[in-house]
Amino acid sequence: MSVNIFLVALALVGLAQGASFGQDTRIRYDNHSVYKVRFETKDQRDWLRKLAEDRDNFKLWHEAKDEIHLMVSPGALDDFQKEVLKANVTADIFIKNVQELINTEKAENFMAARDGSFGWSKYNTLDEIYAWLDEILAAYPVITEGFVLGQSYENRTIRGIKISYKSGNPGVFIESNIHAREWITSATATWLINEFLTSTDDFVRELAESHDWYIIPVLNVDGFVYTHEKDRMWRKTRQPSDISTCVGVDPNRNYDSHWMENGGASENPCAEDYGGPAPFSEPEIQAMANYVSANKEKFNVLIAFHSYSQLLLSPYGHTSEEFPPNFEDQMEVAKAYADAVESLPYGTVYRYGSSAGILYPASGATIDWAYNEQDIEITYTIEFRDTGRYGFILPPTHIVPNAEEALIGIAALLDKCEELGYLELKTL
Numbered sequence: 001m002s003v004n005i006f007l008v009a010l011a012l013v014g015l016a017q018g019a020s021f022g023q024d025t026r027i028r029y030d031n032h033s034v035y036k037v038r039f040e041t042k043d044q045r046d047w048l049r050k051l052a053e054d055r056d057n058f059k060l061w062h063e064a065k066d067e068i069h070l071m072v073s074p075g076a077l078d079d080f081q082k083e084v085l086k087a088n089v090t091a092d093i094f095i096k097n098v099q100e101l102i103n104t105e106k107a108e109n110f111m112a113a114r115d116g117s118f119g120w121s122k123y124n125t126l127d128e129i130y131a132w133l134d135e136i137l138a139a140y141p142v143i144t145e146g147f148v149l150g151q152s153y154e155n156r157t158i159r160g161i162k163i164s165y166k167s168g169n170p171g172v173f174i175e176s177n178i179h180a181r182e183w184i185t186s187a188t189a190t191w192l193i194n195e196f197l198t199s200t201d202d203f204v205r206e207l208a209e210s211h212d213w214y215i216i217p218v219l220n221v222d223g224f225v226y227t228h229e230k231d232r233m234w235r236k237t238r239q240p241s242d243i244s245t246c247v248g249v250d251p252n253r254n255y256d257s258h259w260m261e262n263g264g265a266s267e268n269p270c271a272e273d274y275g276g277p278a279p280f281s282e283p284e285i286q287a288m289a290n291y292v293s294a295n296k297e298k299f300n301v302l303i304a305f306h307s308y309s310q311l312l313l314s315p316y317g318h319t320s321e322e323f324p325p326n327f328e329d330q331m332e333v334a335k336a337y338a339d340a341v342e343s344l345p346y347g348t349v350y351r352y353g354s355s356a357g358i359l360y361p362a363s364g365a366t367i368d369w370a371y372n373e374q375d376i377e378i379t380y381t382i383e384f385r386d387t388g389r390y391g392f393i394l395p396p397t398h399i400v401p402n403a404e405e406a407l408i409g410i411a412a413l414l415d416k417c418e419e420l421g422y423l424e425l426k427t428l
């Protein structure tokens with residue numbers, strides 16, 4: 001008897017160790033640091049982009065007009081510092097060791113998961129999100145409706161939920177987690193779904209009940225699972241390339257609208273912003289396009305959740321030379337969101353502008369396709385918290401505050417849309 005118990009105990013210890021150390025094949029980022037590099041000239045920018053092509057040593061985290069955030073491997077640090085001096089740019093370190101942040105996040109997820117419940121004190125996996133969706137759909141059968149957007153390259157189901165309290169509401173479409181590593185986006189999307197169904201606050205009830213919501217918590221399902229199981233920093237889809245050993249496409253450059261124009265995406269399959277071999281080459285994006293175009297008259301507003309950098313970005317992405325006809329309205333709408341968020345006690349500041357105007361040309365994005373090709377006149381990319389202190393590895397303690405900001409921001413955005421006449425029903 002006692003021998004058996006001993007063996008069982010031994011096996012359990014072995015399992016626990018196997019799960020947490022021995023068989024962990026996750027990519028590690030020990031001593032990888034992230035630098036904020038500020039530049040002024042086009043030459044400096046070109047030099048930085050060139051540097052980032054060394055994909056073994058550098059990874060682009062964020063890119064703006066005058067600033068790039070680069071993750072640097074420990075082996076390349078000396079060379080990087082020499083190059084920085086030569087190029088006369090300023091580089092400030094803001095993350096010393098990316099693996100430490102990943103470890104902390106993992107530990108916090110583990111602690112929060114011990115009571116076994118779905119929640120917003122941790123980042124949930126795709127299986128957890130889908131199990132929770134099933135519970136929600138079963139608990140609110142009249143108000144909610146599940147739908148399937150399509151299948152991913154690896155044959156996972158891309159699921160959505162519609163929430164509608166009454167007929168005749170304007171429609172709001174929310175796309176989330178198209179970029180795999182941006183975990184705060186699906187955490188926020190699921191929190192919003194929960195609020196719309198369970199909140200007793202009058203303000204939230206009014207917001208929830210006077211709009212129809214179409215929410216995709218995780219669009220890039222393959223990439224998302226990959227970030228949980230293999231590489232926390234993965235961004236793209238998981239479809240292999242015919243011309244390279246590099247895997248995946250930037251799904252937010254894969255829509256058929258000004259695809260690959262003006263250097264708005266890379267032709268290099270290894271780049272983080274690879275636009276793909278053709279528009280809609282990614283089944284996830286084709287599925288999204290099929291669904292949105294088949295239902296476009298239902299959507300007054302489309303919002304795409306991203307992180308990080310605290311920005312609201314509107315069309316156009318492919319050019320900063322031209323602006324959409326209703327650009328002024330879009331700016332008013334963005335201002336309403338930013339002002340509402342800043343009015344919360346957290347005081348979080350959002351900036352806004354057109355994608356190409358405020359950042360750099362980026363073509364083939366969801367919001368540009370929805371605006372240009374589907375006549376959805378208010379479309380926004382929202383880049384959530386933070387501005388680089390944690391970047392993509394935002395601690396779970398930020399989930400609820402970030403989601404509260406999204407809620408009040410979206411409420412203000414929709415109020416402004418209504419005032420400006422964007423919430424009229426399109427057809428009957």
Ligand SMILES: *[C@@H]1O[C@H](CO)[C@@H](O)[C@H](O)[C@H]1NC(C)=O
Binds near residue numbers: 030031
């Ligand atoms: C990270 O850097 C520290 C300090 O230089 C060093 O002691 C440690 O061995 C490094 N870790 C890895 C995994 O290289």
Ligand SMILES: *[C@@H]1O[C@H](CO)[C@@H](O)[C@H](O)[C@H]1NC(C)=O
Binds near residue numbers: 088
């Ligand atoms: C470096 O940049 C500073 C500030 O922009 C400028 O004053 C200086 O002339 C530059 N030096 C070189 C060698 O380009």
Ligand SMILES: *[C@@H]1O[C@H](CO)[C@@H](O)[C@H](O)[C@H]1NC(C)=O
Binds near residue numbers: 153154155
């Ligand atoms: C997806 O499913 C199809 C049909 O069952 C199969 O042919 C294909 O190999 C699967 N793809 C992957 C990546 O598993």
Ligand SMILES: [Zn+2]
Binds near residue numbers: 179182305306307
């Ligand atoms: Zn993104």
